[in-house]
Amino acid sequence: xxxxxxxxxxxxxxxxxxxxxxxxxxxxxxxxxxxxxxxxxxxxxxxxxxxxxxxxxxxxxxxxxxxxxxxxxxxxxxxxxxxxxxxxxxxxxxxxxxxxxxxxxxxxxxxxxxxxxxxxxxxxxxxxxxxxxxxxxxxxxxxxxxxxxxxxxxxxxxxxxxxxxxxxxxxxxxxxx
Numbered sequence: 416x417x418x419x420x421x422x423x424x425x426x427x428x429x430x431x432x433x434x435x436x437x438x439x440x441x442x443x444x445x446x447x448x449x450x451x452x453x454x455x456x457x458x459x460x461x462x463x464x465x466x467x468x469x470x471x472x473x474x475x476x477x478x479x480x481x482x483x484x485x486x487x488x489x490x491x492x493x494x495x496x497x498x499x500x501x502x503x504x505x506x507x508x509x510x511x512x513x514x515x516x517x518x519x520x521x522x523x524x525x526x527x528x529x530x531x532x533x534x535x536x537x538x539x540x541x542x543x544x545x546x547x548x549x550x551x552x553x554x555x556x557x558x559x560x561x562x563x564x565x566x567x568x569x570x571x572x573x574x575x576x577x578x579x580x581x582x583x584x585x586x587x588x589x590x591x592x
Contacts, residue, residue, distance in 0.1 A: 462486035
């Protein structure tokens with residue numbers, strides 16, 4: 416059935432659900448896992464640079480740039496720690512597992528790596544954005560569904576987690592962050 420399963424993970428609760436379902440699939444089929452975290456400013460919680468600030472205060476670039484580099488390194492390390500932890504858990508469960516952290520556009524990196532690695536299945540999450548949110552934010556899962564070189568299994572957030580996500584999105588929208 417499946418010999419190679421690519422798990423596209425992020426540092427959210429969704430990443431944990433994807434991992435759990437991916438390990439279960441790998442155990443049932445005897446497949447190997449490749450855990451992937453794409454370093455991207457598109458991921459919720461990732462550091463970003465407020466570019467418009469430099470139009471008004473060009474002298475701030477060096478200070479902001481140094482701060483951004485430090486935040487980005489912290490973000491990278493957090494991703495590697497997540498991958499190492501998941502990899503150890505999967506290996507303990509007798510699932511042959513490796514991991515990679517790659518910078519880039521999540522949609523393209525996932526599809527390219529799946530093709531290059533020879534994945535039989537991609538396991539990816541879907542946050543459930545719709546309407547304007549999906550139009551503005553895009554949909555990694557939608558892109559992967561239409562461009563993947565193999566089958567794609569889409570993990571939905573459990574109902575309780577969806578409610579918590581909606582509350583967080585509403586709070587973020589109302590505070591402007």
